[in-house]
Amino acid sequence: MQIDTSAGPAAQAPRPFYRHLYFQVLVAIGTGAAIGHFYPETGVALKPLGDGFIKLVKMIISPVIFLTIVTGLAGMGTLRGVGSVVGKAFGYFFFFSTLALIIGMIVANVVQPGAGMNIDPATLDASKVTDYATKAHETTLTGFVMDIIPTTFTSAFVEGNILQVLFIAILFGVALILIGDKGKPVVALFEAASHAVFRVVDILMKVAPIGAFGAFAFTIGKYGIGSIVNLAALVGTFYLTSALFIIVILGAVCALNGFSIFRLIAYLKAEILLVLGTSSSESALPSLMDKMERAGCARPVVGLVVPTGYSFNLDGTNIYMTLAALFIAQATNIDLSLEQQILLLLVAMLSSKGAAGVTGAGFITLAATLSVVPTVPLAGMAIILGVDRFMSECRSITNFIGNAVATVVVSRWEGALDMERFQAVMNGARDDQHAEAMPLRGAPAGLQLGEASAD
Template sequence: MKKFGLATQIFVALVLGIVVGAVFYGNKTAISYITPIGDIFIHLIKMIVVPIVISALIVAVAGVGDMKKLGKLGGKTILYFEIITTIAILMGLLAANIFQPGTGVDMSNLQQSDISSYKQTADATEKKGFAETIVHIVPKNVFESIAQGDLLPIIFFSVLFGLGVAAIGGKGKPVFNFFEGVLEAMFWVTNQVMKFAPFGVFALIAVTVAKFGVATLLPLGKLVLAVYVTVILFVVIVLGINARMVGVNIFTLIKILKEELILSFTTASSEAVLPNIMRKMEEFGCPKAVASFVIPTGYTFNLTGSAIYQALAALFVAQMYGVHMSLTEQITLLFVLMLTSKGMAGVPGASFVVVLATLGSMGLPLEGIALIAGIDRILDMIRSSVNVLGNALAAIVMSKWEGEFDNEKAKQYVETVKETKAA
């Protein structure tokens, strides 16, 4: 398989997974044999995320050093994330009103999935007020947050610890070097994990198709189409204009991140490519401190692909049950989504949990989300890819905003990529 690049290997694995899944549709024995392969790959991905986020943020914050400068960067980053995420939610709501994906859906033809585990998390989220969400950011036990993969408290602790390393001057240098070493070591570990990616992709796709079948797509085809079209328009129009404003072509960025986008698409996980996009954005001209701060933070605050899906899914359920939502109710839905989507990073089935919590808050039938569980992986594939692209672009935007982007380095990197392809 060494003759082929990772992107080609993953594409072949995707096709084989669909074929094998279709052949063994409904075969529980085959599913039980294939499932562990996909589970191992997902576990490997989750294993690398927390050490990378912690070490990257500590290195980034300690590298900036100046608390005032870090505060400005943090403020600008969060402001950018909120603006771009709000636009994504608005596009999702607009698309739901134009496409009307839930109108005319025959619920008797849909397979209902078990969502009890997601519902428990959603109930807990729904009960949380704004104040509780803020309190949750501060960890009472950082090791508990690390064990649970709860990114918001982890980010808070890492930033604070990074400031501490910077504040103690020379005494903090060994600590800085240690975490820099951890980060480099985790990049190496990630490269080894990626060698297993084609097998993981094959298993994940095969199990999904074997469980739900290709026929599951047909009744919900309108929703799938609405999500994919909206996401593509968001990339071309919103991210495209955004990229152009900072002197970058969005399609050039897509070419640079080709392997990462394919991997995140096929695995339905943006976490798998976190180290690679940090490394590539640094090679593209972003300062290490900015890329190491913005990208991991974006994994909590800048999930635009997920935001589009959540808005569409909420209105889809309302339309499916014949519930008309007025403009005022949809504006309320916008604010509810902005609140519930924060702090969901690291939660299994995060987008599902957000939609469930949102439906509960808006008084919409929770059973509706169980009917689209079968196609969740298909929808998760596109939203994960956009999350990756959006966070890579955010690093460039923040680097430009800070006046620290290396344009010459970017040109050289693009030329290197072109030469590599030509060879």
């Protein structure tokens, strides 16, 4: 497949910079920060703008996931490729999620951002974190697994539970594979519907700057930039560690797979800024799936890796968990042995899955971990409650970039990445058309996943 970069002047004329989504979101974040800082009450009052935009995006997430996975799996024509994608994706998730936990623990021990604070746990107000602790106890691993099964076929869509929608979509896609030609009319209908749904995503992205403006104005107005000064060591250490994880660890993974982490970040810059503005990686989930497919990743891989990654590939959250837990221990002068730290890491590996998908999951997951490891006082979470919102933005961005990298890497491992198109898009070619689908290993000869479609 060739990417046409030589179309006529009218077709290829670059848009003015002010019409690009990333520029509009950047201006919105800056304006929101200024209003939140100088007029904090106004900033707090703008919260509905951010909440409204996130609700709009969550409204469309379920149909995006369902249609992408069903049409992708149905196009595979065989179950062999499904198992291969799932196995490789979860192997990737487990390795890098665990690595993120270990890196957070190492950095906390080397930098020791909480050392010298000398806080007496008895003086902390535990009531501030009671709600988070309650939610943490409600999201056990067993409860998390059981919650994947919806009450009814439609309840998953009504409640907007990503993993439930994913579960139903996989079952439905597998069923279409098994019935063969009889399912083709359904697949054709869903293919047409998917184009309409992604057009809705395009429409919603037009108001993304308004959502980012309201959300960031609220964050600065509510918590104030000055609130991070006393805990600057923790916030700075977390941001620096996350940046190094992205550039060094994920950068090395990208290099080994033939592409640049910096070009991928540049390609997704509008979505990254949106995540920064809204402090939610979910706000960019539909757009990420669309752009990964446009860049040359096969639809089934995108449909399986991205939604599952949002619950199981939380690099930023995992770095935060061990770093924040050890920060609390250091701040309260609690000396944890290596064995206790390893126990903390093992518990975090499980609890990071149990609280996935819950609003404020990072903080809730930390509460779940500390409640199982009583050596570190749960009340110590009150120390970082004031700056958690600022760290939430970094968690979300790191999670988002980690899932983008995972999608490309698993696609390449499966032979389901159009490398020529991907490199062209990374080098700045326009992605106005979806990539021609790549056959997965194990698919029947000549099988193509989906169809090229112009938007």
